[in-house]
Amino acid sequence: MNRLSLGFVAAIAVTGCGPKEFGSLCDQVPAPAACMTACDPAPGAPATCPSGYHCAPDGFCDTQCTPNSAECGEGYVCTDDGRCVDDGSPGSNGPDASCPAVVFTPMPKTPSIMLVLDRSGSMDGSDIAPNRYDAMVEALVGTSGVVTQLQNKAYFGSALYGCSEPSGGVFQFDVIPRALNNAGAIRNVIEPFDPFGNTPTPEAINAAVQNFQANPPPADSPPAIVLATDGLPNACPGGASEGASVNAARAAYAAGIPVYVLAINQTSSHFQDLANAGQGWVNGQPDVPYYPVSNASQLQSAFQTIINGVISCDLSLTASIDEGQAMNGTLTINGVQQQYGSDWILVGGNTIRVQGSACTTLKTTQNPNVQATFPCGSIIF
Numbered sequence: 001m002n003r004l005s006l007g008f009v010a011a012i013a014v015t016g017c018g019p020k021e022f023g024s025l026c027d028q029v030p031a032p033a034a035c036m037t038a039c040d041p042a043p044g045a046p047a048t049c050p051s052g053y054h055c056a057p058d059g060f061c062d063t064q065c066t067p068n069s070a071e072c073g074e075g076y077v078c079t080d081d082g083r084c085v086d087d088g089s090p091g092s093n094g095p096d097a098s099c100p101a102v103v104f105t106p107m108p109k110t111p112s113i114m115l116v117l118d119r120s121g122s123m124d125g126s127d128i129a130p131n132r133y134d135a136m137v138e139a140l141v142g143t144s145g146v147v148t149q150l151q152n153k154a155y156f157g158s159a160l161y162g163c164s165e166p167s168g169g170v171f172q173f174d175v176i177p178r179a180l181n182n183a184g185a186i187r188n189v190i191e192p193f194d195p196f197g198n199t200p201t202p203e204a205i206n207a208a209v210q211n212f213q214a215n216p217p218p219a220d221s222p223p224a225i226v227l228a229t230d231g232l233p234n235a236c237p238g239g240a241s242e243g244a245s246v247n248a249a250r251a252a253y254a255a256g257i258p259v260y261v262l263a264i265n266q267t268s269s270h271f272q273d274l275a276n277a278g279q280g281w282v283n284g285q286p287d288v289p290y291y292p293v294s295n296a297s298q299l300q301s302a303f304q305t306i307i308n309g310v311i312s313c314d315l316s317l318t319a320s321i322d323e324g325q326a327m328n329g330t331l332t333i334n335g336v337q338q339q340y341g342s343d344w345i346l347v348g349g350n351t352i353r354v355q356g357s358a359c360t361t362l363k364t365t366q367n368p369n370v371q372a373t374f375p376c377g378s379i380i381f
Contacts, residue, residue, distance in 0.1 A: 022064045022072065022084040037061040041323070047081070054081040057323055085328055085375075102379060104372045106315030106331075106352050108153070108362075111224055112178050112217035113310055114208045115140065115147075115158040115186070118229035118264075121166060123195035125230070125265070128296055132230050132264050133195045139300040141187035146303045151183045152366065153311050155221060158186045159211070161204035163197035168237020171200050173207040177215065201233035201274075202244035205259065209252045223257045224310045225278070226303075230264035242270050249278035260306045261290040264299065313359035315370065320349040325378035332371050333361055349380070 026035035039048050039055035047054075049061035056062035063082030065071040072084035079085055123133035140147045140158075147156050157178030163169045176186050208225050217223050233241045249259045259278025263271040275281075275290030291302035321329065326346035331338045333354070338344050343358040352372060354362050362368055 025063045025065070025082075026060075032063075034061050034063075049081070051080070052082045054083055054324065062324075083325070085325075101373050102319070102376050104317050104319070104374070106317055106370050106372050108370075109312045109314050109316060110154060110180075110218070110221050111310050111312060112155040112212070112221045113157070113224050113226060113307065114178065114211065115156065116204050116208050116225055116227045117158060117160050117190065118199055118201075118231065119160040119162045119193055119195050119197075120199040120229075120231055121196045122199075122231050123264075127265055128294070128299065131195075133193070135296045135299055136228055136264070137187070137191050139296070139303050141183050141190070144300075145183070146300075146307050147186060148183045150307060150311060150363075151181050153363065154307070155180055155217065156182045156186065157211075158190060159204070159208060160190060160193060161200060161207070162195075163200060163236035165237075166196045168198065171203045171207075171236050173204060175211060178217070198234045198236055198238065199229060199231040200235050200241070201227070201229060202241050202248040203235070205245065205248035205252055209248075209255055209257055212257055213255070220316065222310075222312070225252060225257055225259045226262070226306055226310070227259055227274075227278075228262040228264065228303075230266060232266075232268060232270060242273075245270070246273050246277045249274050253278055253280045260310070262299075262302050262306065263290065263292045265294050266292060308363055311363055313354040313362050314347070315352040315354065315372075317350045317352065317372065320380045321346055321374055322378045322380055323349055325375070328378055329372060329374040332369075333358060334365060334369050 025032065034050045034053050037049060037053070038059055039061050040046070041055045041057050041059050045055070049055055052067050053061040053063045064084045065078035065082055067078050067080050067082060069078050072078050076084045117136065119133065123131070123136070125132045128135045139145055142148065155178040157176050159173050159175045161171075161173050164172050174189065176182070176189050179185070205225065205227065212223050233245045235241050252259050258280070259274070261271055261275040261278060271290055271292065272287055275288050279288040281288055291306060293299045293302050323346055327340045329340070331340075331344050331352060338354070338358050343356060344352055344354050347353045362370070
């Protein structure tokens with residue numbers, strides 16, 4: 001039985017690189033009994049296979065060699081979990097004498113984030129100094145604002161939503177198109193505005209979805225809506241629309257665009273319902289997080305938490321890696337080698353997922369230097 005997951009054929013040029021093939025001792029007849037032991041092949045899952053075996057991608061224990069034997073051939077060593085790997089000696093084969101290690105520059109997945117911002121009359125409230133609206137602007141595009149700090153890591157756009165007149169009028173949705181390094185353009189539009197009018201939230205969510213559909217994000221850029229509001233929804237010129245807001249958030253999620261909710265000085269359960277609908281909540285599951293805030297510090301922290309959560313620590317590779325050999329690769333961030341299994345794992349063969357403090361470093365460094373190296377024999381062709 002061939003236990004290797006073939007994945008897709010990667011288009012990458014490596015001169016003279018032919019992956020070294022190691023057979024499986026589970027291919028013999030009869031196979032060792034341990035080869036029928038089920039296991040969890042997910043990266044980071046507990047090791048449950050017997051000594052001398054590892055978990056193969058098909059979910060069963062496998063082995064290529066007897067630990068500490070010479071079965072793998074010159075330049076290789078058999079590990080305690082039955083894998084043939086380069087022994088690191090001078091002139092060793094690596095995966096193959098003609099197959100050098102391959103160095104990748106992994107590419108981050110850059111999200112597309114639409115900030116949907118309430119500019120209704122109640123945003124002029126001074127319970128958050130200097131007022132709710134100005135505190136929101138500062139938290140987003142001030143000197144230490146989240147968009148200012150992270151504008152090169154996401155395609156940010158914004159939309160002020162409200163009504164054309166203080167007493168009603170027609171729905172308005174003033175959009176700044178999404179782009180990298182967009183803090184200045186967003187600030188120039190939202191900073192001078194004076195709040196007035198109603199809070200037509202369902203129309204705003206629907207308009208944000210339509211904007212994504214009319215102007216799709218770049219390839220591999222996951223979309224998201226970040227909604228900041230201080231009031232229960234009411235339409236232009238008036239009328240309750242809480243149910244319509246929840247339905248709009250649910251439709252956004254169904255369209256592949258999650259909605260994250262920041263509620264300014266609001267305690268209504270409506271905002272929890274809105275957040276649940278915007279992130280695919282199902283009856284019986286715990287409520288998803290939403291972010292009620294009542295002061296400027298909380299407002300800043302909530303935006304940071306939401307947007308840092310949306311910004312991914314997944315890095316795309318230009319080839320597919322045999323997940324059973326991922327631990328033989330190395331990842332460095334700003335010249336510091338990261339530990340496989342704790343700092344990073346391989347997901348789906350061609351995505352490096354950076355975790356924990358390494359993820360924090362990746363997000364908070366303006367232009368991180370990231371490099372991944374894998375033995376050529378671990379690359380699937």
